[in-house]
Amino acid sequence: MKAIYPRAREALLAVSRHEFVAGSDLVGSITGHSIPREETVSHILEVMPEVEPDQIVMHVGGGSGYLAAVLSGLAQRVIYVEKNAAVAEAARERFFRLGKHNVDVVAKSVEQTLDLDQPCDTILCTTFIDDRNVMASYLREGGHLMCLEGRAGPVPSLAMFEKHDGKLQRVRTLGWIDFNRNAEQILIDLGVVDEHALAAAKDEAAREDCRLLDLLRRKLNLEEAELYKSLARQRGMEFRDGDELLNSLQPKLFRRFSRTFLDLSRMIPVQEEGDKVVVATDDPDARTDQLERMTGNQAVECVLVTPTDFRRLWSALDLTVKGNRFVADHAAAPETSDKASNGDLLGGDQKNSNGHVSPYLVSVYEAILLDAVSEKASDIHIEQYEDRVRIRLRVDGDLHDLPQYQLSPREIKGVINVIKLRAELNIAEHRLPQGGRSRLQLGDMAYDLRIQTQPSLHGENAIIRLLPQTGRAMTIEELGMSKQIGGRYQRLLDNPAGLVLVVGPTGSGKSTTLYAGLQTLADDGRRKVITVEDPIEYSIDNIQQTRVRAEIGFGFADAMKAFVREDPDVILVGEIRDQETALEAIRASQTGHVVLSTLHCNDAVDSLQRLYDLGIHPNSIAGELLAVIAQRLAKRICEHCRKPATPDADILEELFPDGPPANFRCFEGDGCNNCNGRGTHGRVAIVEYMEVDSDIRNAISSQPPIGELRWRALDAGLVTMRDSALDHVIEGIIPLSELPRILPRERMAPEVRGGRRSRS
Numbered sequence: 074m075k076a077i078y079p080r081a082r083e084a085l086l087a088v089s090r091h092e093f094v095a096g097s098d099l100v101g102s103i104t105g106h107s108i109p110r111e112e113t114v115s116h117i118l119e120v121m122p123e124v125e126p127d128q129i130v131m132h133v134g135g136g137s138g139y140l141a142a143v144l145s146g147l148a149q150r151v152i153y154v155e156k157n158a159a160v161a162e163a164a165r166e167r168f169f170r171l172g173k174h175n176v177d178v179v180a181k182s183v184e185q186t187l188d189l190d191q192p193c194d195t196i197l198c199t200t201f202i203d204d205r206n207v208m209a210s211y212l213r214e215g216g217h218l219m220c221l222e223g224r225a226g227p228v229p230s231l232a233m234f235e236k237h238d239g240k241l242q243r244v245r246t247l248g249w250i251d252f253n254r255n256a257e258q259i260l261i262d263l264g265v266v267d268e269h270a271l272a273a274a275k276d277e278a279a280r281e282d283c284r285l286l287d288l289l290r291r292k293l294n295l296e297e298a299e300l301y302k303s304l305a306r307q308r309g310m311e312f313r314d315g316d317e318l319l320n321s322l323q324p325k326l327f328r329r330f331s332r333t334f335l336d337l338s339r340m341i342p343v344q345e346e347g348d349k350v351v352v353a354t355d356d357p358d359a360r361t362d363q364l365e366r367m368t369g370n371q372a373v374e375c376v377l378v379t380p381t382d383f384r385r386l387w388s389a390l391d392l393t394v395k396g397n398r399f400v401a402d403h404a405a406a407p408e409t410s411d412k413a414s415n416g417d418l419l420g421g422d423q424k425n426s427n428g429h430v431s432p433y434l435v436s437v438y439e440a441i442l443l444d445a446v447s448e449k450a451s452d453i454h455i456e457q458y459e460d461r462v463r464i465r466l467r468v469d470g471d472l473h474d475l476p477q478y479q480l481s482p483r484e485i486k487g488v489i490n491v492i493k494l495r496a497e498l499n500i501a502e503h504r505l506p507q508g509g510r511s512r513l514q515l516g517d518m519a520y521d522l523r524i525q526t527q528p529s530l531h532g533e534n535a536i537i538r539l540l541p542q543t544g545r546a547m548t549i550e551e552l553g554m555s556k557q558i559g560g561r562y563q564r565l566l567d568n569p570a571g572l573v574l575v576v577g578p579t580g581s582g583k584s585t586t587l588y589a590g591l592q593t594l595a596d597d598g599r600r601k602v603i604t605v606e607d608p609i610e611y612s613i614d615n616i617q618q619t620r621v622r623a624e625i626g627f628g629f630a631d632a633m634k635a636f637v638r639e640d641p642d643v644i645l646v647g648e649i650r651d652q653e654t655a656l657e658a659i660r661a662s663q664t665g666h667v668v669l670s671t672l673h674c675n676d677a678v679d680s681l682q683r684l685y686d687l688g689i690h691p692n693s694i695a696g697e698l699l700a701v702i703a704q705r706l707a708k709r710i711c712e713h714c715r716k717p718a719t720p721d722a723d724i725l726e727e728l729f730p731d732g733p734p735a736n737f738r739c740f741e742g743d744g745c746n747n748c749n750g751r752g753t754h755g756r757v758a759i760v761e762y763m764e765v766d767s768d769i770r771n772a773i774s775s776q777p778p779i780g781e782l783r784w785r786a787l788d789a790g791l792v793t794m795r796d797s798a799l800d801h802v803i804e805g806i807i808p809l810s811e812l813p814r815i816l817p818r819e820r821m822a823p824e825v826r827g828g829r830r831s832r833s
Contacts, residue, residue: 081118084146085111093139093167094262106199106252107136107160108262113252114140117197120231120247121219124148124195131193131211133183134200138164138176144197145173152193156182187211195219199252205234205241212236219247228253256286256357259307265293265300286357287380297379304357305377315382318343318353319389319432326350327390330367340364340375341386349374355383384514385439388495389432434487437478441488442513444475445539446520448749452539455489457482457532469708469756470580482532489526489535496524503533510608513539523608542612549589553709553757555800558792561764562702565667566590566643571699572662574649576672576680582706582758583671584610587645590669591616600642605632607647621647633657637664646670652688659689662697675817677701677763677791678783681773695765695773703761705794705815707807711748715740720809727821728799728812740805757806759815761794787824795820 077085090111109117117140124130124147132141135153137160145151145168153168153176155161161180168176179187183198184207192213198220202208208218216236221229231250234241257275260266266274266289274292278285290300305312326342327335335341339359344351349372352364361373378386441464445453450466457463462485465472480488493500496509506527513520523538549559565573573590575583588611594602595615607621607629621628629646630653636644637660648671649655662668674683680701684694718741725733742752763769763786772785787793795816801807812821 077115077119078123080147081115081124084143085115085118087146088139088142088171090139092171093137093142093164094264106134108139109199109252110254110258113250114143116248117199117231117250118143121197121233122195122217128194129191131196133196133198133202133208135164135178136160136199138167140197140199141176142168142171142173145176148195149175151176152179152189153177154179154181154183154187156180183207192216199250201229209236209239209241212241214239217244221250222246253308256304256308259304259357260289263303263307265289265295284380297381301355301357301377301379308357308377310357310375310377313353313376313378315378315385316436318376318378318382318386319436322386322390322432324390330364334363338364339383341383341390343386345371348372351376353378353383353386355380385432385436388439389435434484434491437480437484438488438491441475441478442522442537442539443515445537446513446515448473449755450539453535453537455485455492455535455537457485457529457534459531469751469753470706471708486532489533492524492535492537493526496522498524498526504528521610540610547585547589548592552586552589553801553806554760555797558760558762558797561700561762562586562590563593565700566594568667568699570662570665570667570697572658572668572670572697573699574670574672574680574701576674576677576683576701576703577705578673578675580706581704582756583704584647586702586704586758586760587669587671588613591643591645594643601640602643602645603636603639603641604645605629605636605647606645629654630657633661637661637666641666643667643669648672649687655684655687655689659693659697663693675703676794677703677761678779678786679703681782682779685776691774691776695770698765698773700762700764703763703794704758706756707759707798707801707811707815708753709755709757709806710740710808711742711745711752711754713747713754714743714745714752715805716743718808724809724812727818728795730822737803739802739809741808741810753808757801759794759798759801759807760792761797762792764790766790783824793820793824795823 090108093108124144126147126149128148129150129152130144130148131152131154132144133154135141135155138153141151141153141164153161153164155164155178158180161178165178168174168178181187183202184204189211193211194213194216196208196212196216196218198205198208198218201221205218205220208220212218214236218234218236218241219231220234222232223229228249228251231247233244233247235244236242254262257271261268261271274289275285278288281288286300289295290297302312322343323345326345330342338354339356340352340354340361342350343353348370350368351374352361353376355378357377359375361375365373441453441455445466448466448468450468452467454465454467454472455462456465460482462478462480462482464475464478464480466475490500493507493509495511497511498507498509506525508526509524511522511524513522519542521540521542523540525536527534527536549562552559554562565571575586577583591602591604591613594600595613598615601617603617603619605619605621607623609618609620612618619632621632629648629650633644633646633654634657644661644666646654646658646668649658658668658670672680672683674680680703681694685691718739720733720737720739725737742748742754744750744752748754765773766789768789769786772782777785783791798807798812798815802809802812
């Protein structure tokens with residue numbers, strides 16, 4: 074192939090393609106043919122005959138005018154022909170603005186009669202025309218026509234014809250002309266992003282190890298379906314809706330190809346139609362050449378779907394494969410299935426009794442997950458009551474119904490089997506509780522899903538806990554503790570050795586408080602931290618986390634014994650459940666380690682009785698215990714609709730038997746769009762803080778009755794949960810109505826000893 078000649082190189086460099094990139098005038102009609110890449114224009118100039126300075130050149134399919142503007146620097150006159158009048162008018166304005174006065178704009182189809190005052194020396198068609206012979210009347214004798222051939226192929230060829238005796242004669246094929254642009258170029262041409270922003274986004278995507286399109290869509294708040302429809306149109310691909318494809322999936326076709334290859338290629342074979350295989354992709358730049366070699370004589374048609382639909386298609390096919398494998402494995406053991414048919418096992422209707430997982434049920438489950446994520450729910454509850462199905466989300470500690478899912482008992486049975494397949498549970502077992510886990514990936518956000526199924530009178534129930542995996546935990550400041558208690562907690566982590574306990578009932582945020590301390594240590598980076606957990610709820614960078622594996626005899630106590638030989642500074646034990654673990658925690662703190670752990674009990678002083686009950690010697694507790702944090706979670710008032718409130722008289726009477734202070738105030742949320750009308754958004758920790766000083770150590774060693782021990786703690790400065798809650802009420806962080814929910818009745822009023830109140 075000859076190199077581009079010097080005059081052509083100068084003409085190309087003299088015109089900035091950026092001047093012709095689409096604005097609002099071209100967005101609806103822009104294609105790779107209308108604004109070809111600079112490399113494509115250079116290639117056309119290389120293969121076509123050299124344009125002389127005295128020639129007249131016609132460009133058919135002028136589009137934005139970029140190629141015509143380059144040709145204007147080579148020829149005496151350029152005739153720009155474009156059938157789209159709006160596009161032609163926009164090009165006329167660009168030519169005038171850039172001083173391209175030797176370009177004549179013709180806004181009509183070339184197959185209509187063009188009134189030319191003289192014939193052209195060269196005609197270049199960068200669009201497909203149905204009858205090229207009409208071009209002969211516009212050419213001088215001996216003139217050349219270059220037009221595209223191969224309309225059906227992904228890359229057309231450019232053929233050259235010469236006019237002799239009034240007719241066109243084919244001379245030769247000049248070469249392939251690739252008008253395709255990659256997704257990045259398309260986004261620039263559509264005006265979605267500029268070169269500078271694109272370069273910055275590419276660097277950020279590389280750092281975050283995510284796809285560029287996903288990052289741009291998130292940062293620019295682009296609507297997913299519209300973006301991918303535009304990309305499909307610009308790439309000459311068909312855009313398909315996920316629901317349409319889900320109803321016609323062919324699992325056997327999916328199983329024919331390597332799962333790893335399909336995953337890396339971002340392609341899913343979805344249909345086989347005679348001599349054609351239809352594959353879905355969410356990558357506009359996906360290459361099908363390798364897949365074509367695997368399909369023999371079958372052609373490959375690539376259709377574009379959104380990333381959300383791509384995940385749905387993959388999930389439906391993957392679950393179908395797992396379900397078929399499960400049915401095959403259990404075909405010889407029908408007694409384990411409680412007389413369930415294969416179709417019942419997979420949750421399909423009668424049409425799907427061949428083992429195909431119903432795409433509808435997969436979509437229902439994913440929709441429930443998306444609702445839970447959007448609501449920032451901590452748990453999903455799927456329950457059956459005879460002929461009624463109930464789906465609820467736990468948001469900020471309260472359960473809320475999802476009434477939009479009106480499912481039959483048969484359908485919910487199928488949804489639960491989809492959940493089981495994802496969590497790799499036994500879908501034939503309906504009589505025993507089962508627990509497992511799976512993952513949910515939404516963009517660059519991953520969620521760990523803890524699955525628990527539970528048999529009940531009318532069918533199986535499922536509970537799903539959603540744990541976001543961000544690589545970071547909440548910080549101590551974000552917990553909502555007072556500055557005084559937050560500072561004390563921070564100081565505990567700097568101790569050389571000792572035991573710190575966080576106590577409370579299930580769901581009181583104990584793990585979150587411990588993780589906040591771990592995040593502080595991870596950010597500091599000067600100390601080695603090891604954890605043993607069951608399960609690992611949040612993954613934190615720079616923290617060595619270990620999971621308990623009871624099935625192989627590796628429990629909390631076993632981990633503790635191993636950890637002390639690994640030179641850690643801080644050890645976190647997920648929970649002290651038995652005497653052996655408690656003893657190992659005490660021993661670790663005695664050998665120069667800070668040990669963090671949780672206990673299930675009601676308040677800070679009760680934790681001491683719990684340690685006594687586990688058989689720990691009082692002197693060991695007194696010598697190693699640094700502090701106990703007992704906590705509950707209270708709803709946080711939405712900061713967007715917070716307003717002063719009138720205190721509830723009954724609550725005030727419980728809180729202040731002798732009457733409330735004169736300056737007492739409280740707040741509530743009015744309900745707004747930010748909190749979905751609830752008036753609260755998120756939760757905050759309400760803590761009871763007991764730091765172990767010499768007085769409390771002496772009391773622990775003497776092991777007095779628990780009531781006496783609490784009064785000694787109060788005398789030594791115990792910060793009660795009542796005090797913490799009232800501070801949050803007065804500051805407008807939580808509503809007054811939360812206090813009866815987090816405080817037992819006997820702790821609502823100031824605590825009394827010998828007829829005297831300790832504090833008011």
